[in-house]
Amino acid sequence: MRLLVTGSLGQLGRALRNRLEQGRCPEEWLGAEVDWADLAEVDISSEASVAAWFGSNGHYDVVINCAAMTNVDGCEADFARAFGANALGPMNLARACAHADTTLVHVSTDYVFPGTREGERTETDTPCPISAYGRSKLAGEGLALSNNPKTHVVRTAWLYGEGKNFVQTMLRLAATHSEVTVVDDQFGNPTSADDLAGEILRIALTDAYGVWHCTNEGICSWADLASEVFALAGVSCVVRRCTSEQYKEANPQAADRPRYSALANARLAATIGNTMRPWRDALKDYIDYQVL
Ligand SMILES: NC(=O)c1ccc[n+]([C@@H]2O[C@H](COP(=O)([O-])OP(=O)(O)OC[C@H]3O[C@@H](n4cnc5c(N)ncnc54)[C@H](OP(=O)(O)O)[C@@H]3O)[C@@H](O)[C@H]2O)c1
Numbered sequence: 001m002r003l004l005v006t007g008s009l010g011q012l013g014r015a016l017r018n019r020l021e022q023g024r025c026p027e028e029w030l031g032a033e034v035d036w037a038d039l040a041e042v043d044i045s046s047e048a049s050v051a052a053w054f055g056s057n058g059h060y061d062v063v064i065n066c067a068a069m070t071n072v073d074g075c076e077a078d079f080a081r082a083f084g085a086n087a088l089g090p091m092n093l094a095r096a097c098a099h100a101d102t103t104l105v106h107v108s109t110d111y112v113f114p115g116t117r118e119g120e121r122t123e124t125d126t127p128c129p130i131s132a133y134g135r136s137k138l139a140g141e142g143l144a145l146s147n148n149p150k151t152h153v154v155r156t157a158w159l160y161g162e163g164k165n166f167v168q169t170m171l172r173l174a175a176t177h178s179e180v181t182v183v184d185d186q187f188g189n190p191t192s193a194d195d196l197a198g199e200i201l202r203i204a205l206t207d208a209y210g211v212w213h214c215t216n217e218g219i220c221s222w223a224d225l226a227s228e229v230f231a232l233a234g235v236s237c238v239v240r241r242c243t244s245e246q247y248k249e250a251n252p253q254a255a256d257r258p259r260y261s262a263l264a265n266a267r268l269a270a271t272i273g274n275t276m277r278p279w280r281d282a283l284k285d286y287i288d289y290q291v292l
Pocket of ligand 1: 006007008009010011012013038039042043044045065066067068069070084085089107108109110137155156157158159160163164
């Protein structure tokens with residue numbers, strides 16, 4: 001098995017590396033030969049850079065694309081860069097994969113949905129993003145699927161792992177503040193990068209190409225998540241709850257975010273089984289073993 005992981009220094013890339021190097025993966029992956037590439041090695045937004053990489057590294061059985069511009073507010077300010085990384089990038093990878101009959105796993109987001117309806121979205125719900133990030137990611141999904149018939153698009157949400165994320169930000173703020181103000185009317189699924197990596201390695205082995213939802217189970221607001229982080233870490237920091245409107249007033253440059261973007265892992269449940277656990281259990285492991 002030959003695998004290429006792009007965006008390998010990001011949260012999901014590192015989680016995949018940990019799993020594969022520690023053998024916490026389906027047995028088909030044991031002994032796999034893996035190339036790890038981040039922006040310095042291959043800029044996925046550049047067709048020439050992708051072609052050069054594939055030209056000198058030969059054939060892969062699977063490519064997992066973890067590369068993306070994930071700064072949601074930054075995407076609003078620089079849509080050209082966002083479109084390059086999040087839309088042209090997966091297109092370039094899909095084309096390279098199609099030439100070599102390679103499976104592409106491309107990772108996407110809950111922010112492709114508008115968030116106007118309560119409950120969980122399944123893979124058959126219609127996306128309609130409300131932010132530059134969401135628009136660039138939705139374009140990337142379509143370009144990945146249409147340029148390589150062997151493409152899996154895996155949508156996830158509210159990711160935390162090794163790197164910058166909401167959980168780390170809350171813990172950092174709590175070290176210097178006695179209270180934090182957090183939005184309480186946006187709902188989603190906090191998701192462990194390590195759990196997601198495990199599920200992606202299972203999805204990549206199937207030929208059920210198309211769109212998958214993959215998040216930890218259960219729904220909460222950002223304020224609920226902050227409270228749980230402080231409770232699990234034993235940190236005394238008060239969470240002041242605010243509305244999206246109040247947050248936007250204080251941070252006018254911030255991108256709009258969907259109110260209800262929780263995902264249901266419907267295809268996983270209907271096919272290879274949904275092994276994603278409740279978000280609180282995954283967060284507890286993260287706080288216990290990775291953060292403190
Ligand atoms: N983070 C979340 O909460 C979240 C939620 C839903 C979905 N997702 C999706 O999940 C996937 C993984 O997210 P993540 O949190 O692991 O991302 P991340 O930590 O931001 O890592 C992304 C990596 O891609 C690199 N990169 C950026 N532009 C690139 C380019 N043009 N070519 C090659 N590499 C490039 C980044 O390098 P630099 O750091 O140097 O830019 C970074 O190392 C992404 O597709 C993301 O859209 C994430």
